[in-house]
Amino acid sequence: MRVPFYNFAKLHHAEFQKEILERFKEIVATNTFVEGKYNTQFEAEFAELQGAKHCLLLANGTDAIEIALQAHDIGHGDKVGVAAISFFASAEAVINRGAEVVFIDVDPKTGLIDPASLKKMLEVHKLKAIIPVHIYGLPAPIEELEKICKPLDIKIIEDGAQSQGGYYTNKKPIGSSNNIVTYSFYPTKNLGAFGDAGAVTAPTQELKDTMMSIRNHGRSPKGHALIGRNSRCDHMQAAVLQLKLRELNQQNEARKEIAKKYLESLAHLPVRLLDKKWADLSSWHLFPIGVESEAVKLKLRNHLTEKGIGSALFYEKSLPQEKPIQHCEGERKNADHFALTTFTIPMNPFLTDEDIALVSKEIENFFKNN
Numbered sequence: 078m079r080v081p082f083y084n085f086a087k088l089h090h091a092e093f094q095k096e097i098l099e100r101f102k103e104i105v106a107t108n109t110f111v112e113g114k115y116n117t118q119f120e121a122e123f124a125e126l127q128g129a130k131h132c133l134l135l136a137n138g139t140d141a142i143e144i145a146l147q148a149h150d151i152g153h154g155d156k157v158g159v160a161a162i163s164f165f166a167s168a169e170a171v172i173n174r175g176a177e178v179v180f181i182d183v184d185p186k187t188g189l190i191d192p193a194s195l196k197k198m199l200e201v202h203k204l205k206a207i208i209p210v211h212i213y214g215l216p217a218p219i220e221e222l223e224k225i226c227k228p229l230d231i232k233i234i235e236d237g238a239q240s241q242g243g244y245y246t247n248k249k250p251i252g253s254s255n256n257i258v259t260y261s262f263y264p265t266k267n268l269g270a271f272g273d274a275g276a277v278t279a280p281t282q283e284l285k286d287t288m289m290s291i292r293n294h295g296r297s298p299k300g301h302a303l304i305g306r307n308s309r310c311d312h313m314q315a316a317v318l319q320l321k322l323r324e325l326n327q328q329n330e331a332r333k334e335i336a337k338k339y340l341e342s343l344a345h346l347p348v349r350l351l352d353k354k355w356a357d358l359s360s361w362h363l364f365p366i367g368v369e370s371e372a373v374k375l376k377l378r379n380h381l382t383e384k385g386i387g388s389a390l391f392y393e394k395s396l397p398q399e400k401p402i403q404h405c406e407g408e409r410k411n412a413d414h415f416a417l418t419t420f421t422i423p424m425n426p427f428l429t430d431e432d433i434a435l436v437s438k439e440i441e442n443f444f445k446n447n
């Protein structure tokens with residue numbers, strides 16, 4: 078690959094490897110395998126980064142959504158609105174809670190949940206919660222959604238799996254809202270473990286206590302208080318995350334600079350780009366571009382592959398197009414078209430100016446010849 082999509086070699090540089098191996102030795106020496114000191118340290122630091130009152134480390138990002146739903150007492154017989162562009166887990170978590178998914182359509186330019194579609198769905202469905210997704214790291218319109226949801230007592234659970242270090246507005250980090258936000262630390266995310274891990278941030282002590290109990294078999298200070306699960310986070314994963322957290326801000330800044338350069342160098346081409354207003358807010362987990370049709374998308378991707386440039390389909394299908402959930406109700410017209418015409422080009426903090434120029438040049442070359 079001339080321009081790789083991810084760059085784990087640079088992410089896990091020699092100095093980092095040295096430090097993490099020291100931590101692993103320490104964990105083995107002290108037999109502190111689950112929920113150790115790095116868990117506690119990370120939870121405090123990550124809550125601060127995201128502007129949240131509380132943070133709890135969990136086993137993965139999908140559990141985080143399920144646990145947030147359970148904390149809001151959502152299960153059998155309840156309906157939950159889910160943004161129609163996301164990773165499968167956003168809908169899967171709802172179904173694994175025994176609840177029903179109602180798809181909410183997205184903004185055709187961004188893939189973010191569309192409040193107008195939510196309003197329309199509320200005319201036909203009684204929703205107990207909604208799951209907006211900060212897709213690609215862009216902030217979903219939480220304030221607007223709150224205006225709709227608050228009077229109807231609809232809970233908002235923000236899927237922030239892609240938005241570590243992202244912002245709603247200039248000074249307000251994702252996580253500083255009045256909602257539970259869920260995160261994934263799958264290795265490819267902006268902040269990734271050496272395997273699976275996830276987290277929630279929570280706005281109140283009560284929600285934190287409930288979710289803390291759920292993650293550890295419903296334990297409370299006086300025995301088991303509820304039916305929970307095991308979603309504890311290994312100490313080794315916490316040690317990795319706590320160490321990597323030091324570099325996250327700097328890496329996100331690098332992503333922003335790369336995004337700005339892409340936005341500039343691709344501006345004259347027939348592609349749909351995100352508006353510049355997102356440049357300093359998004360965590361730029363991914364850099365999506367839209368084209369006119371599925372055929373163009375496939376041809377352009379082939380061209381990039383031939384030239385040694387990584388790319389990926391996030392997402393190949395809208396959620397309502399996925400077989401196990403295609404029976405779910407809701408709205409999805411924009412989402413279907415968005416998935417069909419969108420793909421993502423290399424985005425990682427280690428791309429050089431030469432990499433960016435090469436990717437842009439090859440996209441330009443494609444349109445010259447097609």
Ligand SMILES: *Cc1c(COP(=O)(O)O)cnc(C)c1O
Pocket residue numbers: 137138139140163164166167210236238239260261262263273274275
């Ligand atoms: C990665 C991701 C998840 C799932 O997280 P896991 O840690 O893989 O369980 C959920 N939602 C979105 C939007 C994601 O990108």
